[in-house]
Amino acid sequence: MQSKFGMKIKAGGQYIWMLRTYSVTNIIVIGILISNLVSASYVLLTWKCLTPNLSAILVLALNAIAIPTLYHYSQTMKSEIKSRQAIIEITYETIHNGPLQSLDRVLRMVRGEDLSIKKLIPELEPELEKLNQELRGIYEFWQQENLTQEANLHLGNNIIINLQDPLHEILYQVYSHTLERDFSCFRTIKLKIRSFEPVDESSLTLENKRGICRFLEEALCNVGKYATGVTCLKVNCSLSMGWYTLSIVDDGLGVNSSREGRGTKQFKNLARQIKGKFQRLPIYPQGTICELSWPG
Structure with missing residues (x-):
């Protein structure tokens, strides 16, 4: 008795562990497959004229249509997410090593030099103009590039x-x-x-x-x-x-x-x-x- 009870607990634990290892996509796929199976079984039970072999063929056909479609959708979503993440990283690197470096130089000038406003403004003006051109250049660069096949x-x-x-x-x-x-x-x-x-x-x-x-x-x-x-x-x-x-x-x-x-x-x-x-x-x-x- 204890042995059977222990086996049930072990099996239940393995089942929970398997659920945890499944991704959200896998769980959705399994749910749709089960739904297809239940729906098809109900329809086939009401049509008593259908043979068990034909029932199995129909269920297999439904799943054969659903699985590739969901898999293709999942792969497309993953590809889009990866592409967007790559664009974010490239954009940050471009800004970090360009305009942010110029901005850091401006901040150092403001904080480090003991100058009056009248003397400081002429020094800051060309730096701010440079920063302005760098930011505009990044925008123009992205306008011309194919973001999915960025090779520059x-x-x-x-x-x-x-x-x-x-x-x-x-x-x-x-x-x-x-x-x-x-x-x-x-x-x-x-x-x-x-x-x-x-x-x-x-x-x-x-x-x-x-x-x-x-x-x-x-x-x-x-x-x-x-x-x-x-x-x-x-x-x-x-x-x-x-x-x-x-x-x-x-x-x-x-x-x-x-x-x-x-x-x-x-x-x-x-x-x-x-x-x-x-x-x-x-x-x-x-x-x-x-x-x-x-x-x-």
């Missing part, structure tokens, strides 16, 4: 780069255009060392290439904003022991903070996508190294 990279100063070009060429363009931006710490750099080796892109998607370029862009922007007193900047992308490594090294003071910002979370997620590694570490006695690695 939008940098600051309304520069458009084709992501279908070889990655080492794209990285050089990102490097060159980012260093042209007006960040205070860039002005103290006396030595620039850069090297971008060709990359095997067979395992990388366009979104992966975009993420790698955004990593380089933001790492350079961080040098321009925070690496106080930087005199040497080394940027290198090379293959070693089966791994590609893109590293940005500076000798500035930098900012030591345990807080994980939006960019750090973004690049850790990128590292997981490309099955690689991301790290940002201080260098003794001063400096910072920022690296993204992935298997070749």
Whole structure:
């Protein structure tokens, strides 16, 4: 008696566990199938002239129509959600590495410089005009692009780069255009060392290439904003022991903070996508190294 009772509890527990593992879509499909079966059974019972074999065929036909339709609908919804999420991420990255960087520079000018309003306004005006142009450029860029097949990279100063070009060429363009931006710490750099080796892109998607370029862009922007007193900047992308490594090294003071910002979370997620590694570490006695690695 106890054994049968225990088996019932176990079976019930397994049934509940199976329900929990089903997605909402699966539960809906099962509900519709059961409804079809019950409805068909009722109709067939009222039509006594129908044979059991014909009943089974009709039920199978109903389910054969319902299942593919629901599956196609589910896949379409998942694809649309994924596409929208990708658009949101691309838009945020474009704004974060463009207009938000300019806005941060304006805020630093307002907070850091002890100037009167009359002296501060002439300095702020060109910065605000630049911010205005960047925001308008992003709008125009999205108006021209096919959002579902986005193959371009939008940098600051309304520069458009084709992501279908070889990655080492794209990285050089990102490097060159980012260093042209007006960040205070860039002005103290006396030595620039850069090297971008060709990359095997067979395992990388366009979104992966975009993420790698955004990593380089933001790492350079961080040098321009925070690496106080930087005199040497080394940027290198090379293959070693089966791994590609893109590293940005500076000798500035930098900012030591345990807080994980939006960019750090973004690049850790990128590292997981490309099955690689991301790290940002201080260098003794001063400096910072920022690296993204992935298997070749």
